[in-house]
Amino acid sequence: xxxxxxxxxxxxxxxxxxxxxxxxxxVEDGQLLGLLGPNASGKSTLLxxxxxxxxxxGRITVDGRAxxxxxxxxxxxxxxxxxxAPPSLSALRPVELVWSTARTLDLGxxxxxxxxxxxxxxxxxxxxxxxxxxxATLSGGKRQLVGFALAMVRDPDVLLLDEPTSALDLYWRLxxxxxxxxxLATRGGVGVVAVHDLDIAARYCDxxxxxxxxxxVAAGTAGEVLTRxxxxxxxxxxxxxxxxxxxxxxxxxxxVAHPPE
Amino acid sequence: xxxxxxxxxxxxRRRYIALALLSAGLLVSLLLDLSAGPAGLGIADIxxxxxxxxxxxxxxxxxxxxxxxxxxxxxxxxxxxxxLAGVETQTIxxxxxxxxxxxxxxxxxxxxxxxAIVLSPAMPLIPQTATLPALALVFALGAGAVILAVVRFGxxxxxxxxxxxxxxxxxxxxxxxxxxxxxxxDALQQIVFWTIGNLTRAGWWEVAIVTAxxxxxxxxxxxxxxxxxMLRGGxxxxxxxxxxxxxxxVRVVLRTSVLAAFAVCFVGSxxxxxxxxxxxxxxxxxxxxxxxxxxxxxxxxxxxxxxxxLSKSVLPGAIVPVGILTAVIGVPVFLTLLAVQGRMR
Numbered sequence: 001x002x003x004x005x006x007x008x009x010x011x012x013x014x015x016x017x018x019x020x021x022x023x024x025x026x027v028e029d030g031q032l033l034g035l036l037g038p039n040a041s042g043k044s045t046l047l048x049x050x051x052x053x054x055x056x057x058g059r060i061t062v063d064g065r066a067x068x069x070x071x072x073x074x075x076x077x078x079x080x081x082x083x084x085a086p087p088s089l090s091a092l093r094p095v096e097l098v099w100s101t102a103r104t105l106d107l108g109x110x111x112x113x114x115x116x117x118x119x120x121x122x123x124x125x126x127x128x129x130x131x132x133x134x135x136a137t138l139s140g141g142k143r144q145l146v147g148f149a150l151a152m153v154r155d156p157d158v159l160l161l162d163e164p165t166s167a168l169d170l171y172w173r174l175x176x177x178x179x180x181x182x183x184l185a186t187r188g189g190v191g192v193v194a195v196h197d198l199d200i201a202a203r204y205c206d207x208x209x210x211x212x213x214x215x216x217v218a219a220g221t222a223g224e225v226l227t228r229x230x231x232x233x234x235x236x237x238x239x240x241x242x243x244x245x246x247x248x249x250x251x252x253x254x255x256v257a258h259p260p261e
Numbered sequence: 262x263x264x265x266x267x268x269x270x271x272x273x274r275r276r277y278i279a280l281a282l283l284s285a286g287l288l289v290s291l292l293l294d295l296s297a298g299p300a301g302l303g304i305a306d307i308x309x310x311x312x313x314x315x316x317x318x319x320x321x322x323x324x325x326x327x328x329x330x331x332x333x334x335x336x337x338x339x340x341x342x343x344x345l346a347g348v349e350t351q352t353i354x355x356x357x358x359x360x361x362x363x364x365x366x367x368x369x370x371x372x373x374x375x376x377a378i379v380l381s382p383a384m385p386l387i388p389q390t391a392t393l394p395a396l397a398l399v400f401a402l403g404a405g406a407v408i409l410a411v412v413r414f415g416x417x418x419x420x421x422x423x424x425x426x427x428x429x430x431x432x433x434x435x436x437x438x439x440x441x442x443x444x445x446x447d448a449l450q451q452i453v454f455w456t457i458g459n460l461t462r463a464g465w466w467e468v469a470i471v472t473a474x475x476x477x478x479x480x481x482x483x484x485x486x487x488x489x490x491m492l493r494g495g496x497x498x499x500x501x502x503x504x505x506x507x508x509x510x511v512r513v514v515l516r517t518s519v520l521a522a523f524a525v526c527f528v529g530s531x532x533x534x535x536x537x538x539x540x541x542x543x544x545x546x547x548x549x550x551x552x553x554x555x556x557x558x559x560x561x562x563x564x565x566x567x568x569x570x571l572s573k574s575v576l577p578g579a580i581v582p583v584g585i586l587t588a589v590i591g592v593p594v595f596l597t598l599l600a601v602q603g604r605m606r
Contacts, residue, residue, distance in 0.1 A: 053500055076503030083497035088355075092493040092548040095269045100490035100549070101502050115266025122265060131265045132272065135494070150498055 001029045002063060002157040004050075004190045009058035011042075011049045011214075018045050019214045021058070027207065030184050032191040034205030036198070036225070038235060042214040043194035044084060047160050050192060051081035062158055077105055080156035084163050084194075086143035087150070089136040094127060094146045097135070102153050114153075121149045124179055126172070140167040148176060152183075159183075159191040165200065173197075177204045202226060202248045210234055222249050232257060276552040279545055283559045287337065290566040294333040297573040300324045327464075335463035335527065336569035336583070337562045338471045340534050342524035344561020345475070346517035347535035348542065348553060349482055352489045353513040354419045355496070360535040361521030364422075364514075365404040365429030367530040370522065371456050372433045373400025374529070375440040378451045393455070394467075398526035404429055405518025413511050422514075458529035458584025460569050467527040474523040478516045479558070485509065486550040493548045531584050534561045537591045544598040564591055 005026040011019035019042045027033045035043040049056035052067055052075060060067045067075070087097060098118055102109065109117065122128050125145045135143055144167040151159060159180065165173040181204055184191055195201050201208055201222065208225040210217040212234045218225045226249045231239045238254045295307045302310070302321055310317040310325045317325060347360040361367060373396040376382065387395045411425050441449060488509060492499045496506050521535065538561035539553075546556040568586040575581055 051501065072503060081501040083495075083501055085495065085497060087498055088493065088495035090493045090548060091543065092490070093272075095265050096490060096547075096549050097494040097498075099269065100487045101494075101498070104487045104491050104502055104504065111266065111270075115264060115269070119265045128265070132268050147498065150494070151501075 002189045003028055003061075004033075004158060004192070005059075005061050006050070007059040009046070009049060009056050009060060011045050011054060011056045013045075017214070018042050019049065019056070022046065022209075022211070022214075022216045023058075024209050024216065024219050025207070027190045027192065029188050029190060031206040032180065032184055032193060032204060034201040034208045035192060035194040035211060036196075036201055036208055036234075037211035037217075041211045041234075043211055044162050045214075046211065047081065047162050047192065047194055050158075051079060051160050053081065073106065077107065077154055078156055079158040079160065080151035080154050081160040082147050082151040082162060082164055084166070086140050086147050086167060087135055089143075091134045091136060093132050093134055094122070094138075094149070095131045097146065098149055098153050101150050105154055107154060117153060117155075118149070121152055125149055125176075141169060141172060144168060145172065145176070152179075155187070157189045159189065161191065161193040163194050163196065165195070165197070173200065180204070198226060198251045202251070223247075226251055272547075273549070273552070276546050276549065276556075280552055280556055280559065283545070283556065283563060287559055287563045287566060290563055290570060291333055291337060294336065294566055294570040294573070295325065295329050297570050298324075298329065299578065302329075331464050331468050332460050333566065333569060334468045335471065336460050336565040338468060338475055339460075339524045339528050339531065340538065340562035340565030341558040342471060342475050342520045342561070343531065343535035343565075344538035344542070344557040344559070345479065345482060345554065346521040346524070347561065348539035348550075348557035349489070349513050350517050350535075351539055352492055352550070353510050354423055355492070356419060356423050357540065358536070359423055359426075360539075361517060361525075362530075362533070362535055363430065364408050364426035364518070365433060366401045366408075366518055366521040367525050367535075368430045368433035368437070369404030370397040370401040370525040371452075371530050372437045372440075373397040373526075374455045375437045375444075375452050376400070378448050378455070379440045379444045394526045398522055400433075401522030401526060402519065404433070405514070405522055408518060409511065409514050412514050454582065455529045456584075457582040458531040458587070460528050460565075460572075460583050461580060463527055471523055471527065474520060475558075478520050481512070481516055482554050485513075486554055489550040489554070490548065529584060531565065531587055533584075533587045533591055534564050537595050538564050541591075541595055541598060544595075564594075 003026050006022060006024045009019060009022045010017060035046060037043050048054040050060060095118060102114055122131050127145055130138060130142060148164055165176055168176060177200060180191055207220065208222055209219040210225050210230055217234055218230050226241060228239055228241055231237055236257050238257050240252045240254055242250045244250045292304055292307060296302055296304050300321060302325065310322065314322050314326060350359045350361060351357055374393050377393040377396040384392055384395055407429065408426055412422055441452065444452065488504055491502060499506055525531065539557040542553055542556035542560040546552040564587060568583045568590055571586050572581045572583045
């Protein structure tokens, strides 16, 4: 059972503070937390703090234990962060990148077991035929799927995804999120995903946190966070919110009220 | 359909076979290099003389063991050192143009050599005959230290490090030109000769020093092959897997600078090997550093060894400076590989 909590988290780049005292209710095992907010609101920075890539003040815990208290190897085996940009355009092949990452992390898998895991991952992501193709020959979307496979290969307890669907078409956008949801439901663990797409957020996330200028504006269920007032305050849009058959909010943007400040 | 593991294992196997073929090519090149020259020593004599030196008469034994073997071996170890330093520099700075040459190490060695030739300074504990390589080494290590300081304390981006290296090249070249300006004709000729690159000055001591340096540093490079392979997917992904990229960059720049400094201080500026050797290896062996790191060292060694052989063979009775031939051989090979790979895509 994995739980993730953030209390009074602040992050600064030098003297410039970009995340201010953010507290988010505990993300329970099997849950997916969505981070919403405009560009440069601090979503990626918060994810970097959660992944220990950037230091933060306040208290971030996994299973009640402060993230700084985890050993280096244990942490990176248990927590997988997927960066925003797809893997580089190089002559390296997807299988080589995933394999070298798995070997660097020393996952304790035999070649056969690791091969089977990679096969399964690539099959679920439609990458079987591209496993041996140089990354430089793949589209941005396919490389983003390789980036997702890099996070998933370690079978982590905590999955941190920074705009994982930004380069994907509609099919793979939904498929990737389905994979995340299925995995959390069957294996457990927690996930945090930064997204721009409000529909994806409402459809797949158990909890949402809306961030603006490094401050938490609202946190809770999609119905609690995706309100007309919140969207106007954060995105400067007039919107109409209805509820779909599954009881999820359905956002329809009517017009841009004024340019975001 | 074959599993990914089978396909990957097959690819890895083919790469190790290519590595073995390159090694065999290096051995052939080494034998050819040993047999080149006017003394009338054939391949059979060379092999016999290597296994049992007493099988050769004293004149041929001296030629083989005191003249040709050190020259041929220095080509191999210097080429290997430059190839290894080049591939690691290119990966850690994510820049195909990066090499010890473009980071200023070779230019600094030339400056050091020029200082030794023009100013002939006395160095404590260093005999006069060793002043030139000693100063070349000190200057090359100094350039490496400056680059290292930029990487370590400047918080420099990769592009900044490369730009700083190129600026260092220009600075060293300007100072070398200033020395050219005040040098007499004899000194000027010596500088030009050194700058082109020459393997014939090396003896067993030089071979032993560069070999020792290679043997000390190569295990660190081999230890980091998974990290370096992972880095080719991008720094952000390497960091997300727990790799301290900044720390690795300091370590790699340190070891490649030392390696390149020791490699060039005895033979002159043969920077081209460190730039193109790794690219030839990459075209043949791909980006998996388990094969690429030894492959770049072997390609560097093969390039310089072949250049050494040709330097003794193209003009009967004369030795063409090897630095001229490394580019003459390397560029066509490199362009051919690029063309072949382009057609295969």
